[in-house]
Amino acid sequence: MSRLTTTAPAKINLTLHVTGRRDDGYHLLDSLVVFVDQGDRITVTPSPELRLTVTGPFAAGVPVDDGNLVMRAARALAKARDVDRGAAIVLDKHLPHAAGIGGGSADAAATLRVLAAFWNVAPLPGDHPAVLALGADVPACLAAPAPLRMGGVGELLQPAPALPDCALVLVNPRHDTPTPAVFKALECRDNPGMKALPDGMDVDGLAAWLNQQRNDLLAPARVIAPQIDAVLDRLRSLPAVKAVGLSGSGATCWGLVADMASARQAARAVQIGSSGWWVAPAGVLRAGAVL
Structure with missing residues (x-):
């Protein structure tokens, strides 16, 4: 093959319950992920060696060496599958950095998928040690696009019940909330898990269920980035938004709406008077969607 392209979709935590911490310091989670x-x-594209180029609106400051999970994923796949060929990899960066939406992990997972096809080797499963070594979110991102319930430190994955057709408006105030700093500021690390997710909900039922759940990282994240409160308040003020929350360790917030038309309208409303925020309407992907 002379060229292959794939999407690394953003991972959104609609819930994130921190239920404990292991002796090695990793936190135990219970999270609904879409x-x-x-x-x-x-x-x-073909190349005698592995090399990475980064383009796109968020390319600035993104490393092109092994400091980037894309390169580490490529080298991990080559080692695990005994590949002696190279590849020229282009990462077109459209997601903001350190934003709580799995950008680096999604990029690594997409690299594993597309390079396995490009090199014509068996893909690595999500529980492969080389995948787990790349980070706690990579197994979930490798399972995209199906909605998931994610447990353990991120390695325990099970399909979520079917979700209704819905969409999100994503808003990031362009303030970094580094995950280690947010977890360090977390006061309570032994919290209850999610309530059972019912089958057959409509979007109003999903919103009602989400409003009973938590993101336990919201409190420490809003201390690091007080702008999160302004974003959540703005989303709550929009009539079409049925539920709001923080994704991951932030600072990206989401608002749940019924459809993409509502998401686009809400995104336009947020953009008015909020210069500098990253705002994006987003459709929630279903199992089987082509990446």
């Missing part, structure tokens, strides 16, 4: 049609793009 993937959306906003994301980065990974393109690979």
Whole structure:
């Protein structure tokens, strides 16, 4: 193959319950995860060696060496599958950095998928040690686009019950909330898990269920980035928004709406008077969606 391209969809935590911490310091989570049609793009073409180029609106400051999970994922796949060929990888970066939407992990997972096809080798499963070594979110991102319930430190994955057709408006105030700093500021690390997610909900039922759940990282994240409160308040003020929350460790917030038309309208409303915020309407992907 001379060229392959895939999408690295953003990973959105609609809930994130911190239920404990292991002796090695990793936190135990219980989270409903969805993937959306906003994301980065990974393109690979032939090259005698592995090399990475970063383009796109969020390319500034993104490393092109092994400091980037894309390169580490490529090297991990080559080692695990005994590949001695190279590839020129282009990461087209459209997701903001350190934003709580799995950007780096999604990029790594997309790289594993597309390079396995490009090199004609068996893909690595999500529980492969080389995948787990890349980070707690990579197994979930490798399972995209199906909605998931994510447990353990991120490695315990099970399909979520079917969700209704819905969409999100994503808003990031462009303030970094580094995950280690947010977890360090977390006061309570032994919290209850999610309530059972019912089958057959409509979007209003999903909103009502989400409003009974939590993101336990919201409190420490809003201390690091007080702008999160302004974003959540703005989303709550919009009539079409049925539920709001923080994704991951932030600072990206989401608002649940019924459909993409509502998401686009809400995004336009947020953009008025909020210069500098990253705002994106996003469709929630279903199992089987083409990446």
